[in-house]
Amino acid sequence: MDIKEIQNLIKFVAKSGASEVKLEMDDIKITIKTGSESDTTIVHQIPATQVPQMAAVPTVAEPATSATTTEAAATTEENSKYITIKSPIIGTFYRKPSPDKPLFVEVGQTIAEGDVLCIIEAMKLFNEIESEVSGKVVKILVDDSSPVEFDQPLFLVDPS
Structure with missing residues (x-):
C-alpha cells in the first residue's frame, strides 16, 4: 500500500462519516479514527524502513480534511434546491x-x-x-x- 492509497483511504473515511476504520494486511495495520478531538488520527505498525515515509501522512491529510469540510458546506448551500x-x-x-x-x-x-x-x-x-x-x-x-x-x-x- 503506497502513500496515495492511504491518503485516498483517509479522504474516503472522512467523507463517509464513519467514526473508526481498521485495516490489517500482511505487513501493515492502519486505524483511522474521526471525532471531535481531532479530525483524523492514524496509527501505523509497519516495518522501520517505511516509518519516516508514513509519518508525513497525518500532516498532509489534516488540511485536506478541513478543506473538504469547507467545500462541503459551500456545496450544501448551493445544492439546497435539489x-x-x-x-x-x-x-x-x-x-x-x-x-x-x-x-x-x-x-x-x-x-x-x-x-x-x-x-x-x-x-x-x-x-x-x-x-x-x-x-x-x-x-x-x-x-x-x-x-x-x-x-x-x-x-x-x-x-x-
Whole structure:
C-alpha cells in the first residue's frame, strides 16, 4: 500500500462519516479514527524502513480534511434546491448493470419515478436503486465501483 492509497483511504473515511476504520494486511495495520478531538488520527505498525515515509501522512491529510469540510458546506448551500437521493444500504456502487452495458443515468438526463439509477452490491447481491422522484439528474456524487455507506448521498435531482 503506497502513500496515495492511504491518503485516498483517509479522504474516503472522512467523507463517509464513519467514526473508526481498521485495516490489517500482511505487513501493515492502519486505524483511522474521526471525532471531535481531532479530525483524523492514524496509527501505523509497519516495518522501520517505511516509518519516516508514513509519518508525513497525518500532516498532509489534516488540511485536506478541513478543506473538504469547507467545500462541503459551500456545496450544501448551493445544492439546497435539489433533491438528494441517498444510498439505502452499505455496499459497492455501480453506474451500469455490467461492464459491457450502457450507464443507467447520466448528468442532464431526465428521470421518472421508478427508473433504475444504479446498482449497489451488498454481500454478492446486486440491488437496483430506483428513483423515488421525477426530475433531471444534476450531479452524480459517487464514482463507479466505489464503496458507499448507508444514507450516503448518491445523486442530486432537480425536481422542476
